[in-house]
Amino acid sequence: MRTYTAKLSLGESSILIGKNVIEALQDIGNNYVALCSNKIDFGIVKNLLDDSKIIFLEESEELKDFRKVFELIRLINLKVKHELDCIIAIGGGTISDVAGFIASIYKRGIMLVNVPTTLLGMVDAALGGKNAINFDGIKNLLGTFYQPKLVLCDLRFLETLPTEEFKNGLAEVLKYCIIMDENFNSFMVSNREKVLACDEQVIEEMVYRSVSNKMAVVEKDERDDKELRIVLNFGHTIGHAIETGSMFKVKHGKAISFGMVCETYLASELGIAEEDLEKRVIDLLSSYGLPVSIKELNCDININLALEALKWDKKRRNSLFKIPLPTRIGTWRLSDVDYNSLKSCFMRCLE
Ligand SMILES: NC(=O)c1ccc[n+]([C@@H]2O[C@H](COP(=O)([O-])OP(=O)(O)OC[C@H]3O[C@@H](n4cnc5c(N)ncnc54)[C@H](O)[C@@H]3O)[C@@H](O)[C@H]2O)c1
Incomplete structure (x- = not known):
């Protein structure tokens, strides 16, 4: 325990x-x-x-x-x-x-x-x-x-718990691994088979490390007003747009997985991501059977609904979005991204 x-x-x-x-x-x-x-x-x-x-x-x-x-x-x-x-x-x-x-x-x-x-x-x-x-x-x-x-x-x-629900949770686990905790990332890479086989000790460690990552941020920024807790939103700006655009047919975890990939592309386009970051993010999510492309979401997305959801994102201030973006595995930067850059990155990811 x-x-x-x-x-x-x-x-x-x-x-x-x-x-x-x-x-x-x-x-x-x-x-x-x-x-x-x-x-x-x-x-x-x-x-x-x-x-x-x-x-x-x-x-x-x-x-x-x-x-x-x-x-x-x-x-x-x-x-x-x-x-x-x-x-x-x-x-x-x-x-x-x-x-x-x-x-x-x-x-x-x-x-x-x-x-x-x-x-x-x-x-x-x-x-x-x-x-x-x-x-x-x-x-x-x-x-x-x-x-x-x-x-x-x-x-x-x-x-x-049905496998699909387990995968939903894994997307949030991998979020911590990608943006906050390089050591946890290595753990999830080397223990993939045991995680998927629900090995008791590995699952206990995985849940503990996820809890520690989340609560360490919450303890410092309980009410989400110090620009620290926002890191937990990685993948969620585009993920929420996908959930809405699919009329909630795409489950949260899958939407967040795709969202993390798109937001990593965005970090590359802004020139703040290390060269191999995209590949490492995609490889990790794919290895756990999570979607990394629009095709793998296997669902029609209503683009107008998705864009409308983007506009209403809770981290939007006027025409700028505050988005936590990964710079390399385990580190991140809060970026102000204008609506047009976000929209054009999102549209490219939908192609
Ligand atoms: N407050 C927060 O910080 C926060 C963060 C993330 C998500 N959420 C909210 O959480 C909700 C989604 O939560 P969720 O993904 O846990 O989904 P859920 O609560 O809808 O549960 C998913 C499905 O699994 C079933 N289920 C639950 N436990 C089971 C078990 N042990 N065995 C078999 N089936 C089981 C449920 O009946 C349901 O069909 C959303 O409404 C979302 O907005 C809140």
Whole structure:
């Protein structure tokens, strides 16, 4: 088992990684409600929670719609026959986003415990305190910063995760390897077969290194206002445009993979990338079966929708986009890129 203790503005937050770490739920007390995915192996959770305090949920983007979220708060109130001082999220990023949002506003904030059950949740969504729900069809429009007190990454959940969902999470893992951590990059290159075969020790190390990379940035820039946390956005400006342009048929991880390739090309075009960077990025992503070209996305992209999404990118200031770009493996630079340069690079990547 590995533990990362994050030092945050409102105190410490512990992240436990390994098999059976979910047993820490026994120390939570009785005043909780658990929002739980109906796709997980429930045997892992059974006996740790009181059945009457669990609300099972079907994960879909609709669950993040603000109306559904407020219906859920009503359901929580109907369930609660006691004082409520903790919400436990057991599921992927959809559930941790919804639970984090509710925990942050319920009685002005109650304890949040995240139990991520997808790889993407373990290495990204359940960490760092950002949460968001959708409003009037606009993804992630409403959200808060609210740190979980405890995150339990029980690796047994990954055993039932579909391969495509596992790959989704791998895209975020490889993001850390490309832009932040050369040593982790070497680890992922040399342990590829073990990762893909879900070797227990290698997966534990991979999740731990991902958590460490993300939380080291979050600790320094908890509210994303110091131009440090922005590094986590690598691949996401173009990735989000792809997700929108495909009407969300392309899954987040695949979109981010393609986005990282395009944004690496952009770094080369701006003359800030080392010569072999493009090849190393493409080779790494391909070796894990992630898409590196528009053809490999295997989906029609509506260019107008994609460009519209680019224009609405949250890191845009007037006509300039702030984009973290890799300069070589493990290092990056925040670049101000004008819309026309970004658009022309994006259009070339779509050819
Ligand atoms: N707040 C953040 O920092 C942050 C970061 C990244 C993503 N997100 C959000 O996270 C969401 C995506 O999260 P996700 O990729 O985890 O998807 P998800 O929560 O939709 O889960 C993906 C699928 O896997 C299933 N599933 C979950 N755990 C399983 C298990 N153990 N075994 C079998 N099936 C399982 C789910 O039912 C679902 O069908 C998006 O809404 C995104 O906006 C948030």
